[in-house]
Amino acid sequence: MPVKIENLSYVYMPNTPFQKKALENISINIADGEFIGLIGHTGSGKSTLIQQINGLLKPTEGKVYIDEICLTDKNVELKKIRHKVGIVFQYPEHQLFEETIYKDIAFGPTNLGLNPEQVEDRVKRAMKFVGIDYERYKDKSPFEMSGGQKRRVAIAGVLAMEPRVLILDEPTAGLDPRGRNEILNQIKNMHKEYKMTIIMVSHSMEEVAQLADRLIVLDKGRVVLEGAPREVFSKIDVLEKIGLAAPQVTYLARNLRSKGFDIKEDIMTIEEAKHEILRVLRRRTL
Numbered sequence: 608m609p610v611k612i613e614n615l616s617y618v619y620m621p622n623t624p625f626q627k628k629a630l631e632n633i634s635i636n637i638a639d640g641e642f643i644g645l646i647g648h649t650g651s652g653k654s655t656l657i658q659q660i661n662g663l664l665k666p667t668e669g670k671v672y673i674d675e676i677c678l679t680d681k682n683v684e685l686k687k688i689r690h691k692v693g694i695v696f697q698y699p700e701h702q703l704f705e706e707t708i709y710k711d712i713a714f715g716p717t718n719l720g721l722n723p724e725q726v727e728d729r730v731k732r733a734m735k736f737v738g739i740d741y742e743r744y745k746d747k748s749p750f751e752m753s754g755g756q757k758r759r760v761a762i763a764g765v766l767a768m769e770p771r772v773l774i775l776d777e778p779t780a781g782l783d784p785r786g787r788n789e790i791l792n793q794i795k796n797m798h799k800e801y802k803m804t805i806i807m808v809s810h811s812m813e814e815v816a817q818l819a820d821r822l823i824v825l826d827k828g829r830v831v832l833e834g835a836p837r838e839v840f841s842k843i844d845v846l847e848k849i850g851l852a853a854p855q856v857t858y859l860a861r862n863l864r865s866k867g868f869d870i871k872e873d874i875m876t877i878e879e880a881k882h883e884i885l886r887v888l889r890r891r892t893l
């Protein structure tokens with residue numbers, strides 16, 4: 608489902624001494640099925656922006672369209688929009704509340720008015736996607752699970768609503784490397800299978816480099832860079848100026864290149880780096 612943001616500005620607590628402009632004249636077009644990485648320093652406006660996309664916050668100026676429906680039109684039912692736009696907030700496991708995993712994941716689809724068989728079907732599908740075995744875990748308490756598993760249950764709860772736009776706010780925050788990789792792989796698979804539009808907020812350049820089709824970089828409430836990850840990471844100077852950095856391997860590749868190794872400089876992932884380094888080493892040993 609496409610998302611269009613047009614000349615959007617947002618001010619917290621307007622006309623008070625605490626007035627704060629959090630977003631300024633943002634225009635973004637996101638195509639149906641696109642995977643966007645939203646990055647920026649703390650306080651750059653990422654959370655404020657994602658809350659505009661399902662109408663939790665209303666623009667001070669400008670417009671937001673989901674599937675060509677303008678969220679601020681008088682007769683728009685925001686409840687219906689929120690069924691289409693799912694948000695997985697930071698640390699979503701803190702919002703688990705039911706006594707079993709089944710009930711927790713079933714909560715959303717039950718509220719959609721689906722019948723029990725349809726709900727069961729959705730719970731099974733969502734659990735499969737996040738890699739939690741249905742028969743083994745459905746009657747367990749979510750509170751018996753590890754941190755990474757709890758998070759997967761919470762993501763399954765949003766997935767079971769089958770949103771057409773999925774917003775993930777730092778889905779790997781606070782997880783160990785294994786938990787992080789599992790979640791990233793599941794997000795990748797989910798996107799492949801459900802083909803929904805995804806907007807993922809992340810502080811990790813390595814993560815967005817692996818997953819996103821396009822990056823949007825915010826600084827002080829404005830879009831400062833936008834483009835394919837490779838394109839954005841080539842602008843290291845701009846990134847550094849706003850307190851960000853390219854992935855570590857991009858720096859490594861640049862460094863090797865400056866020392867005379869014939870390595871591509873727009874490397875973004877460990878796999879690409881390995882491939883390039885082996886290519887150069889093989890050539891040198893021939």
Ligand SMILES: Nc1ncnc2c1ncn2[C@@H]1O[C@H](COP(=O)(O)OP(=O)(O)OP(=O)(O)O)[C@@H](O)[C@H]1O
Binds near residue numbers: 652
């Ligand atoms: N409820 C609020 N009231 C007043 N100002 C706010 C409020 N929420 C955020 N802000 C301010 O708006 C700006 C953007 O904040 P926002 O939380 O959107 O940034 P962020 O990029 O999501 O940061 P982080 O990475 O730390 O989550 C910041 O200057 C912040 O202090």
